[in-house]
Amino acid sequence: MKLFIGNFFPDEVKLQDEEEHHITRVLRMSSGENIYITDGKGNLAQGKLILTGKRVEVEILEIFPPEQPKKNRLHIAIAPTKNIDRFEFFIEKATELGVSEITPLLCANSERKNLKIEKIQKQVESACKQSLRTIFPIIHPLTPLKEFMEKEPENLFLTHCYKEYKKVSLKDILPQPNKTTILIGPEGDFSKKEVEELYSLGATGVDLGKNRLRTETAGIFVAAGYWFSDLS
Numbered sequence: 001m002k003l004f005i006g007n008f009f010p011d012e013v014k015l016q017d018e019e020e021h022h023i024t025r026v027l028r029m030s031s032g033e034n035i036y037i038t039d040g041k042g043n044l045a046q047g048k049l050i051l052t053g054k055r056v057e058v059e060i061l062e063i064f065p066p067e068q069p070k071k072n073r074l075h076i077a078i079a080p081t082k083n084i085d086r087f088e089f090f091i092e093k094a095t096e097l098g099v100s101e102i103t104p105l106l107c108a109n110s111e112r113k114n115l116k117i118e119k120i121q122k123q124v125e126s127a128c129k130q131s132l133r134t135i136f137p138i139i140h141p142l143t144p145l146k147e148f149m150e151k152e153p154e155n156l157f158l159t160h161c162y163k164e165y166k167k168v169s170l171k172d173i174l175p176q177p178n179k180t181t182i183l184i185g186p187e188g189d190f191s192k193k194e195v196e197e198l199y200s201l202g203a204t205g206v207d208l209g210k211n212r213l214r215t216e217t218a219g220i221f222v223a224a225g226y227w228f229s230d231l232s
Contacts, residue, residue: 040136079186109188
């Protein structure tokens with residue numbers, strides 16, 4: 001199954017311009033080949049390629065019932081790592097594992113203070129095509145932690161390395177019936193002040209085991225826990 005991104009209109013389904021270029025110049029596909037098209041919002045269509053010179057058209061063979069979003073959604077809010085490659089690796093794997101929302105966080109100990117969201121979005125789309133996701137995760141802009149706390153006060157969990165705070169096991173909180181938001185701090189962890197403020201808002205600490213995990217590893221661990229809980 002070859003999945004591409006397009007737009008769904010009442011009377012037609014059209015590939016994005018970048019996808020047309022990818023089909024002809026990169027994949028060098030031929031007329032008559034079957035492809036699938038999604039808009040990232042749950043819609044999916046099957047079609048047959050019709051190539052005339054540089055022109056790409058798709059004869060739609062079937063439009064499938066839209067996929068419905070999951071009720072037990074996972075939102076990971078995570079501080080981008082100083083090494084951007086590590087953060088991009090997390091983005092790819094979290095997308096493949098079905099995370100619903102990702103918010104890059106700007107924290108007191110953050111070493112990376114800027115992020116090219118457009119590039120991250122492209123990586124998300126690529127990972128969705130690879131994993132055959134028809135509902136793409138929402139990617140938010142880089143958000144200061146204080147601003148994030150004002151918007152996400154409910155069903156909030158956080159990972160941290162401070163031993164004096166009470167924590168619950170990840171397996172005990174996934175899946176939740178609605179959206180679960182889990183925060184993961186930067187390489188230097190959340191500051192103690194940030195942890196105290198989050199706990200005061202009703203957030204619950206989450207224990208990820210005895211090993212100390214890198215930021216991106218913690219993110220993938222949480223995403224994998226969500227994926228496994230969805231299988232049970």
